[in-house]
Amino acid sequence: MNYWLNKPSTFLWKSPNDHPLKEMLRAQKRRAYTFYTLSDDACLKLYQERLVDSELCYGTEVEVLDETDTYYQVAVPSQRNHAFKNGYEGWIFKEDIDVYPGEILEGEQKIVVFQQEAEILVESSPQVIKVSLGTVLPFIQEEGDFFYVQTPNGRGKVAKEVAQFYNKNQKEAKKRLIELAKSYLDLRYVWSGVTHSGFDCSGFIYTLFKTFGCVLSRDADDQSLEGQEVTYLEAHPGDVLYFAYDEGKGVVHHVGLYLGEDQMIHSHTPGSKVMISTISGTKYESELCTVRRHLL
Structure with missing residues (x-):
């Protein structure tokens, strides 16, 4: 049986354990079809306690794997991750999904x-x-x-x-993608976020490209292996820069959208926001590990 999300958004929780922040957010959503309201402290708590792994948009299709009295454990096929065969896994509130009406068709418009x-x-x-x-x-x-x-x-x-x-052949997709990214300047960072309420670094890239029909993996380490690899000198505006620890040789930990002229736009870090940063002469220069072209 297929299911899909019936709320504007919901978090993909790491566990079905009780937590005051979960109950606070759950109570908010029962009142209207609107987005969560998150304080700055709540945003930091999501990160500091690693409560969530991702976020889902309205209409996202999920596969139910298990359940408790309050939660379904689900897989999210549209959010690929190397650790999960059928897409990101996590726990969501039972009332946040409904049965999908009919069969989910491959290639459906x-x-x-x-x-x-x-x-x-x-x-x-x-x-x-x-x-x-x-x-x-x-x-x-x-x-x-x-x-x-x-x-x-x-x-x-x-x-x-x-x-x-929804397709990958949108006219002037890279130009429009960059304009869209800039419209989010100063938006607050939200750990695991993929909606306009707030993004994490890879969620920002994932959602921007998804909007133009290019579905990347959910997290930066997987994204960094996708698309066409180019050198930094060959990079065009709209390409994506990936950064790794140990001067670019370790684990990928950050990602930004290249704007040209040695600059990128990115959802910076917990407690910060979407901003434009220069590459040369900063830590990003030494940590740059690959540049990927996801849209031609």
């Missing part, structure tokens, strides 16, 4: 949100669902200024000005 936030109007109810950049939903039809899509809450519609067909 889909729509993706390409702005920071969008609203989906559900036909069968007065619900307005707020969704994030990178939300992908099955396409039904287009009419006037709207795409009609299948959602976990029924048939809905989303404005064409905030969404597009």
Whole structure:
């Protein structure tokens, strides 16, 4: 049986154990179809206590592996990771997923949100669902200024000005990707985040590229093995820079989007934000381990 996420977003928790932060966030989400509200202290706690591994967007398909009274353990096929055969695994609240209506078809035409936030109007109810950049939903039809899509809450519609067909051949994709990345300058870093509420470093890259139909692995170490490798001297704006400990010879720990002219934009570090940094003359120069071209 197939399932998909019925809330704007949810975290993929490391364990089904009780925690005050889990209960606080769970209570928030029961009131409306909106995103979590996270304090700066809560963001740091997610990181410091390593409570979560990733985040899921509305409509993300999952496979249920196990359950407790409160949680499902799930695999997320759209978030590849070398440690898991069927995609990232973790625990989510039971009420956050519904059974997918029908069979999930390979190659099914889909729509993706390409702005920071969008609203989906559900036909069968007065619900307005707020969704994030990178939300992908099955396409039904287009009419006037709207795409009609299948959602976990029924048939809905989303404005064409905030969404597009989900494929890898978007016109001027790299240019638009860079513009989109810059729109997030000063957004707070959120450990494991993949939505406009806050990104971690690899979540930022994962979501940006996903929006243009290029689905990378979820984490930086796996991403650094994908795409076409180029040298830093050959790098073009829109290529991706990966950084490793031990002067680039150790474990990959960070990633940024190259802007050209020796600069990158990246979700910097816990307690910080999305920013633009120079490579030469900084620690990034010595830690640069590979440059990858994921979009041609």
